[in-house]
Structure formats: C-alpha cells, structure tokens
Amino acid sequence: MSLIPAFEIGVWNAWIFTVFIFLCVFLSQIIKGVGEKIAHSDEENKLNRYVALVSILMVIYSIFLPLKLGTVWFYTGLSIFMVGFIVQAITIINVATTPNGEPFTKGAYRYSRNPLSLGMLLTFLGIGIASASWLFLLLSVTIAIVTHFMIFIEERSCLKKFGDSYRDYMNRTPRWVGIPKS
Secondary structure, eight states: OOSSOOOOOOTTBTHHHHHHHHHHHHHHHHHHHHSOOOOOOHHHHHHHHHHHHHHHHHHHHHHTOBOOTTSHHHHHHHHHHHHHHHHHHHHHHHHHHSOTTSOOOSGGGGTOSOHHHHHHHHHHHHHHHHTTOHHHHHHHHHHHHHHHHHHHHHHHHHHHHHTHHHHHHHHHSOSSSOOOOO
C-alpha cells in the first residue's frame, strides 16, 4: 500500500466490484419497498445520509482505483469480497421470503442479526484489500462504525414493533456473527 492513493481510470478498477455491491443494495431496497414502510427517526435519517454520502464517495473513488491484479492483495481481497457478496445474496433471499410484518430470523439471520451489514462490510473490505488502498479501507471502517450505531436504533425500533419475540431472538442470536444459542 502506498501512502498516496492511486488515481487511474481503467477497465480493471475497483468499480467492477462496487457494481455488484450496489446491485445487492438496489435489490434489497426494492424488496424492502414491497413490504411495509419503516418510519425512521431523525437520528437514523442523518446516519443513513452519512453512509450514503461516504458510499457515493467510495463509488467515485472506485472508478479511479486500480485493482492489484495477480498479487496476494488481489486474491485475498477477492476472496473476502466473494464471501461478503454471497452473504448479501443469501440475506436478500431471506428478506424476500419472510412474510410481511414478521422479523427476519431465518437463514443468515440465525447466525447474525445484521447479515446484510456484515456482508456489505466484507465486500468493502475486500475491495480495499484487492486494490491495496488504505483510503478505501479507512472509508470502509468509517461505514462500519456508523452502521454499528444505526443497528442500535434499528434494534430499539424492532423491540417496539415485535416485543418479546424480538427480545428472545436478540438473546439467542449474536449481533454480528456467531453460533446461535439454543
């Protein structure tokens, strides 16, 4: 990794990976849009706007960010990216197959209360590693930190909406990833 970020327009740049991330985000928003509308607090709206802004900056940067093809950086980053992408795809299927008005608790949601966020973090980290970009990694960590705070807000709203059934789910399922408690 160099101290000064690389800026080159090219076909084999990180934008190739970001297209897949935003395809997942787009699909998940369409699926969520089919279901109930969720009222967000002002605090959550601010955090959502911040994540959107940083994500847009990352997409723009990815256009100019060459991948380190044929290096350990690339293959390591590609592996992490693929794991994250698969987690996101499975999660979108889980969301789509959950009846409206019920919390997401099956599939990937058995191992993490936030598999979509986890998948997104892994994909962003994979891109940062595949391109050996400290700036992209820093932006990824920034999104992860903000997302972590958004999750607290989301969990409070789920507790309000679903009550004890969601509390039981929280008690048996880790926030990020792990083995569910029986």
